[in-house]
Each structure stands twice: as structure tokens, then as C-alpha cells.
């Protein structure tokens with residue numbers, strides 16, 4: 287049988303990983319696919335003579351790959367969304383299948399692009415776009431296809447997880463932990479995408495589209511990053527029996543689907559609480575299976591190449607790769623309608639009666655308290671006033687009620703600064 291002929295665009299970390307993996311495991315891959323998979327064309331902005339491209343022809347023009355009649359499938363590992371989109375449109379016009387690692391492309395333009403591909407009979411593979419080496423796209427699309435998924439909770443940004451792990455284990459500040467992540471090459475020079483939760487929101491958009499038929503449109507996801515966390519909050523969370531993790535959460539409720547990315551307190555005994563460093567993990571709770579956990583490296587040249595090659599093997603086998611199809615009757619809930627428990631840190635002057643006022647405000651908003659910590663040794667002096675952090679854990683309540691309560695608490699004379707709030711999730715089989 288003829289080999290599947292690949293045109294690769296982008297020869298950076300992931301692109302080089304794809305070239306190396308296809309060469310190193312060529313026999314195994316051909317056995318799995320039923321035919322060989324060969325890179326015949328490579329396009330990238332800058333030539334990389336040190337990379338062994340075998341017989342592939344190099345060009346600096348990405349459209350040369352689309353125009354090459356010998357290319358069956360275009361693999362995109364550039365990252366630049368505008369260029370990737372042009373490449374996608376070219377590939378669809380030329381009836382060439384398209385495989386990408388680009389979560390930003392799929393999560394922001396997939397709703398428009400995937401139907402175009404489907405109409406043209408072009409398959410789009412994006413296993414590499416979420417959680418690198420963890421085959422979570424296939425898991426949702428195939429392994430769990432017969433389940434109704436109830437919720438998904440994932441550590442899907444390795445940079446944020448590395449930062450949180452460093453803050454928790456070494457008591458470092460966010461800025462210090464970020465500088466370490468950058469020095470080790472885990473974070474970009476401009477880390478905003480990772481630390482503000484945007485990258486995780488893109489990945490959650492894709493997971494939710496597969497599991498809940500929500501639109502491939504990242505604007506429906508609420509995103510908050512790890513950039514405002516302090517080691518103090520992480521320490522209080524520990525004292526309460528929790529760990530702080532940056533989670534992407536998608537949950538089916540009777541009112542609609544919750545889609546949110548934010549730091550989250552989770553019970554220390556959950557497996558997700560033990561996922562440290564740059565590793566990724568996703569828990570899927572579904573009706574037939576219950577909770578299942580998928581853990582592994584969420585980035586890196588070889589793990590990401592593994593995901594791309596799995597898409598290529600699917601195409602070589604002639605497997606149908608269906609695009610997620612959003613359903614009009616599925617509603618995505620605004621954050622104000624999301625129901626969760628909360629951790630609050632309230633900086634208040636150190637005098638009697640403050641806690642009673644706070645409790646009164648929570649009660650008026652139908653918020654019940656689960657636990658309170660106020661440590662006398664935590665008293666600080668600021669501008670001549672003694673103040674103390676009051677820590678409160680609440681039961682579940684709608685975000686809108688918590689917004690109202692936090693505004694009222696911040697308006698108290700005794701509260702000297704903004705209230706810190708972190709959402710709390712039990713992640714048990716029923717939550």
C-alpha cells in the first residue's frame with residue numbers, strides 16, 4: 287500500500303519531535319497503520335539544517351506544502367493562529383486532511399473551520415491540542431463514547447501547575463515561582479497565556495465540545511489564572527485539608543453546562559491533588575464508568591509528537607475522524623449561575639464583632655459557613671492598625687450570591703483590603 291505522505295509546517299519543538307518520532311518508530315508505525323507514514327515536505331520560517339529531514343524537501347513557504355500534489359495530509363505545528371488558519375483553509379480547498387497541535391486555532395475558530403472541513407470531506411485531527419501526550423481527545427471521542435459525561439476536571443496547563451507546586455512546596459511567591467519556570471524553559475517570555483488561564487480555557491473548550499456538545503468557542507469559558515494567588519492562601523488551604531490546583535472544570539447541570547478555569551481548593555486525598563510539577567491530569571466522571579483519571583506529560587516534543595502521530599495513524603487506517611458537532615439545545619452557563627463552595631480570606635481589623643458582621647452578611651445572602659480560621663499569631667500592623675486574615679470556608683452557593691456578599695463585606699469599615707476568594711470543589715462522584 288502507498289504510504290501516507292505528510293507535509294509538515296513548523297519545525298520548532300513539536301515539529302522536530304514529529305520528524306524524529308516518525309523516523310525512529312517507522313517500522314512500528316507502519317505496522318500499526320497498515321502502511322508507512324512519510325514526511326515528504328517541510329515548511330518553516332527559518333531553515334534548520336541540523337534537523338535530519340530524510341528525503342523531505344524543505345521550503346520557507348507554508349503554502350508550498352498545500353500546493354505539493356504528493357502531500358496527503360498537512361500537519362501544522364506553527365502556533366501562529368493567523369498563519370495556521372490560512373494553512374487550514376488552503377488544505378481544505380486542496381482536499382488534504384489537517385492535523386494540528388494548535389489549541390488556540392481549534393478553540394477560537396474551530397466552530398467555523400471544522401464544519402468547512404467536514405463539508406469538504408477533510409478530517410481534522412487535534413489530539414495534540416489538549417494535554418500533550420495524554421490521549422484525552424480519543425478517550426472522550428471513543429473510549430467513553432457510550433457514556434453521559436457528568437463532569438470533567440483537569441490540570442491542563444503545566445506551567446501553572448509547576449508554579450503552584452513551587453509555591454506550595456517551597457513557600458515561594460508567584461513572581462519567584464514564575465521566574466523559575468521561565469529559567470527552566472517551562473514558561474514563555476510572555477507568560478500571560480499560561481498564567482492568566484487562557485491556554486487552559488482553550489483546552490477546556492475542546493474537551494467540553496467533545497463531552498457536552500458545547501460550541502468550539504473559548505469565549506464561553508470563564509478564565510482566571512494563578513497570577514493572583516499567594517503562598518499564604520496555599521498554606522491556609524493546607525491547614526484546612528485542601529490543595530490548591532489550577533483546574534479546568536466542565537460540568538453538566540440541570541440548567542446548562544458550567545465551563546470554568548480557575549484556582550481551586552480540592553481535598554488533599556484526591557488523586558488530582560497529588561499531580562505536581564509540569565504534569566497534566568484529567569478526571570472524567572461519566573455515568574457508566576464513574577470517575578476515571580488520565581495522567582501524563584502535557585507538553586514536550588515527544589509527548590506532543592506522539593499525539594500527532596496517533597492522528598496520522600488514524601488517517602492512514604482510513605478511520606473516520608468526526609468533528610464535534612455543537613447542539614443548539616445545550617446552554618453554557620454564565621459564571622454568575624455557577625454553584626460552588628468558597629474559600630474566603632478577609633483582611634479585617636483585629637477587634638471584636640467583625641466576624642459577627644461578616645457572618646450576618648453571608649447569612650443574608652443564604653451562604654452557610656463550613657469552617658473559620660482566625661489565628662492570633664497572624665495579627666499584622668499596617669498604617670497603624672492591627673489586622674488579621676479571617677479565613678472562611680462556605681457551603682455551595684451561586685456565584686451571584688457570593689458576588690453580592692463579597693461586595694458587602696468589602697464595604698465594611700473593618701475590612702481593610704480586597705477579599706480573596708478561591709472556589710472549592712469536592713470532586714467526589716456526586717459533585
Ligand SMILES: NC(=O)c1ccc[n+]([C@@H]2O[C@H](COP(=O)([O-])OP(=O)(O)OC[C@H]3O[C@@H](n4cnc5c(N)ncnc54)[C@H](OP(=O)(O)O)[C@@H]3O)[C@@H](O)[C@H]2O)c1
Pocket residue numbers: 295296297298299300301329330331332346348363364365366369387388389414415418584585586587590
Ligand atoms: N511545545 C509543546 O510542548 C506543545 C505542546 C502541545 C501543543 N503545542 C502547540 O504546538 C504548536 C507549536 O509549538 P512549539 O512549541 O513547537 O512552537 P515553536 O518551538 O515556537 O515552533 C514553531 C515553529 O513554527 C515556525 N513558524 C511559526 N510561524 C510560522 C509561519 N508563519 N510560517 C512558517 N513557519 C512558522 C517557527 O519558525 P521559527 O523557527 O522561525 O520561529 C518554528 O519553527 C503550538 O500551537 C503549541 O501551542 C506545543
